Amino acid sequence: MRERESTPGAASGHGAGFGGDEPAPPRRIRRDVTAVAALLAFVAATPCSAAFASIVSDAPSRELSPGFTAAVAADLSSTRLGTPHLPEPTGSQPVGTTSLYLKDTSRADPWVPAAKARELMVSLWYPTRSRSGKRAPYMTAKESELILKGGEVTGVPYDALSRTRTNAFSDAEPAGRKHSLPLVVLSPGFTEPRSSLTALAEELASRGYVVAGIEHTYESLATAFPDGRITTCLACEGSKGQEFWNKVGQSRAADVSFVLDELTGAHPAWKGAPLIAPSRIAMAGHSAGGASTIAAMLKDTRVRAGIDMDGTAFAPIPDGGLSRPFLFLGTQAMHSPGGKDTTWERDWAQLREWKRWLVVTGAEHASFTDTALLVEQLGVHRNPGLSGDRAVEITRSHVRAFFDLHLRHRPQPLLSKPSPRYPEVKRCDVERKICT
Numbered sequence: 503m504r505e506r507e508s509t510p511g512a513a514s515g516h517g518a519g520f521g522g523d524e525p526a527p528p529r530r531i532r533r534d535v536t537a538v539a540a541l542l543a544f545v546a547a548t549p550c551s552a553a554f555a556s557i558v559s560d561a562p563s564r565e566l567s568p569g570f571t572a573a574v575a576a577d578l579s580s581t582r583l584g585t586p587h588l589p590e591p592t593g594s595q596p597v598g599t600t601s602l603y604l605k606d607t608s609r610a611d612p613w614v615p616a617a618k619a620r621e622l623m624v625s626l627w628y629p630t631r632s633r634s635g636k637r638a639p640y641m642t643a644k645e646s647e648l649i650l651k652g653g654e655v656t657g658v659p660y661d662a663l664s665r666t667r668t669n670a671f672s673d674a675e676p677a678g679r680k681h682s683l684p685l686v687v688l689s690p691g692f693t694e695p696r697s698s699l700t701a702l703a704e705e706l707a708s709r710g711y712v713v714a715g716i717e718h719t720y721e722s723l724a725t726a727f728p729d730g731r732i733t734t735c736l737a738c739e740g741s742k743g744q745e746f747w748n749k750v751g752q753s754r755a756a757d758v759s760f761v762l763d764e765l766t767g768a769h770p771a772w773k774g775a776p777l778i779a780p781s782r783i784a785m786a787g788h789s790a791g792g793a794s795t796i797a798a799m800l801k802d803t804r805v806r807a808g809i810d811m812d813g814t815a816f817a818p819i820p821d822g823g824l825s826r827p828f829l830f831l832g833t834q835a836m837h838s839p840g841g842k843d844t845t846w847e848r849d850w851a852q853l854r855e856w857k858r859w860l861v862v863t864g865a866e867h868a869s870f871t872d873t874a875l876l877v878e879q880l881g882v883h884r885n886p887g888l889s890g891d892r893a894v895e896i897t898r899s900h901v902r903a904f905f906d907l908h909l910r911h912r913p914q915p916l917l918s919k920p921s922p923r924y925p926e927v928k929r930c931d932v933e934r935k936i937c938t
Contacts, residue, residue, distance in 0.1 A: 586879045587667035588640075588701045588872065589894055593708025598630035598674030599638045602771050603728050606760045612753040613720035613737045623717040623725055624761055625696050627707035628683070628774055630674035640666035640697055648724045648732065662880060666872075669704050676774030678710070684782040684909040685765065687758055687798075687805070688715045689791030691813070691871070692750065693735055695722045698871040699788065705898040711905065712778055714765065716757055721750065721790075744816075750790055751797035751816040758785065758798040758805070766804075782806065782909040786901055788870050789813040796849065799826060807908040809901060811870040812837060815845035819852035827856040827908045829917075831870065831900060834861040834928065840935035850932050856908070858917055859930040861937050862896055864888035870897050888926065896924055 591597060602624045611617040640663065641649075647660035686706055688699045696715035703713040717725050720736040727733070740746070764771040766780045784807040787795045792813025799805045800819070805826075812832040830850070836842050838861055850859065864887025868874045875890030877883045885893075903914040915921075920929060920938070928937035 585665050585667060586640075586663070586876045588669060588704065588875070589891060590669055591705045591708030592898070593705065593710070595629035595677070595708050595710060596631065596633045596674070597627055597670040597704050597707040598632065598672075598676060599625060599627045599668075599670035599707075600673050600772070601625050602764070604761065604764055604771060609756065611720065612749065612756075620757070620760070621719055621727065622757060622761065623696070623719070623727065624764075625700075625703070625715040625717075626772060626774070627670055627700075627703040627713040627715070628676045628777070629678060629707055629710050630671065631677045632671055632674040635671035635674055638668050638670045638672045640664060640668055640700065641695070642726060645695075645724045645726055645732070648734075658880065658882070663876070666876060668700060670700075670707070676712075676777055678774075678777040680776050681779045683710060683712045683777045683779060684784070684905065685712045685714065685762075685778045685780075686905060686909075687761065687783070687785040688713060689718070689754055689758070689785065689787035689794050689798075690715070690722075691787075691789030691791055692721055693723050693738065694788070694791075694871070695724065698873060701872050701875065701894050702786075702898055702901060706902060706905070709902060709906075712765075712774070714761055716754075716761055718754055718757055721753075747790075747793075747816050751794050754791070754794035755797040755801040758794075759802045762802065762804055780804070784808060784905055784909055786811060787813065789867065796824065796828075799824060799828075807904070809904060810846075811897070811901075812865075812867055814843050815849050819849050821852075823852045823854040825854040827904075828853050829857070829900075829904045830859045831897075832861055833865045833867060833869070834863050834937065836867070837861055838935075838937055839930050839932045847932060858904075859932060859937075860900065861928050861930060862888065862893075863926045863928065865893060865896075865926075869893035892926075896927060899924065900927065 604622045604624060606620040606622070609620050611620050643661040643664045646663040649663065650658060650660050688696065688703060690696050690698045696717045699715055703715055706713050719725050719733055723735050725733045737750070762783065765775050766778060783804050785795045785798055785805050786792070786809035788811045790813055792810030793816045795808040795810055796815060796819060797817070799808050807827040809829045809831060830837065830846050837846055839847055839859070846859065850857065862869065864885070866874065866885050866888070869885065869888055870893070874885055874893050878890040899916065903916045906912045907914040907917060921927065930937040
């Protein structure tokens with residue numbers, strides 16, 4: 503059983519998605535880098551602080567990279583802020599967006615057992631015919647304030663993140679034929695709101711996909727609900743051992759299945775749901791969201807293909823394997839075969855269908871989200887190895903190619919051989935432990 507509510511005019515996302523999420527032991531971070539690292543991760547000086555350094559270091563030890571350490575020498579108080587903006591989608595179709603409030607009364611909340619139902623906020627992006635209307639806000643000013651205060655970020659106006667200009671029109675009429683649009687579910691990193699993947703979602707929607715970004719309540723630093731409540735990251739409290747991360751994966755898999763029920767069931771929660779092709783559903787996620795993609799695919803056969811973007815995997819894939827297409831897309835520093843993260847090699851052996859392992863030279867953990875782009879535009883941090891604009895272009899092109907191949911069966915040379923257009927992207931040979 504469930505309750506649901508459409509929230510016309512609501513923001514397309516809640517938060518800026520600057521959290522880190524790979525399992526790591528707590529460690530103290532020097533105060534001279536706290537401000538910028540907090541803006542990147544939004545979890546400094548909180549019980550989640552063990553996770554945030556992964557966003558720039560991509561290493562199990564969670565030590566800050568030399569390039570990042572040098573970059574934080576800039577004084578935030580002197581930063582000149584413009585208006586952050588997401589790059590325009592490259593597809594031919596305008597993009598609409600709306601938010602849904604969903605309530606799963608069949609289960610208690612995994613992080614707050616006293617809550618007898620699991621409440622979720624979900625953003626939908628989709629093709630529309632409308633080329634005018636109100637642009638959807640990236641987040642509210644209050645959410646921006648809570649996130650920045652939670653990260654102890656100074657020298658940046660508290661509404662800075664809410665100024666981000668998006669490309670989707672709020673509550674525009676969905677366009678398409680019945681059962682013609684593939685559906686992609688997006689899952690953000692731990693502590694990250696769903697808006698952290700907005701640039702990717704807008705791109706896919708402009709190419710004829712419906713995209714559902716799930717806010718995993720109590721795992722995000724700020725989740726706003728239609729009745730005015732804002733929940734925080736209660737899951738951040740306590741230790742972060744393997745049992746904890748397995749729980750994250752299981753909880754998110756259940757969230758995904760519930761959302762799919764709401765969008766493809768007999769009484770869907772969204773007026774545009776009849777446009778969705780129920781046999782063409784896939785999922786991608788960043789960090790914990792990427793790791794959760796495997797958990798969701800193991801739980802729900804409706805998810806026909808999946809992508810893990812720079813996420814250390816959780817529980818191993820069972821011996822029976824996973825016989826659906828899968829793409830690993832990560833940083834060269836963290837996720838090269840034989841490197842720091844061994845979970846991808848472990849799971850690679852259990853992937854029994856089409857599979858690719860790609861790494862991106864110069865990328866940081868945040869490069870696969872909006873984070874790298876926004877902090878660069880705010881003048882806070884620039885990755886010398888890969889600009890924010892370039893990171894968005896690489897992520898969009900390769901994620902889109904994967905879904906076009908496996909949901910639309912369109913050949914994708916980008917995934918079959920190296921591309922001179924993207925020399926930063928290396929295809930990995932797992933047996934030889936090289937990426938070229």
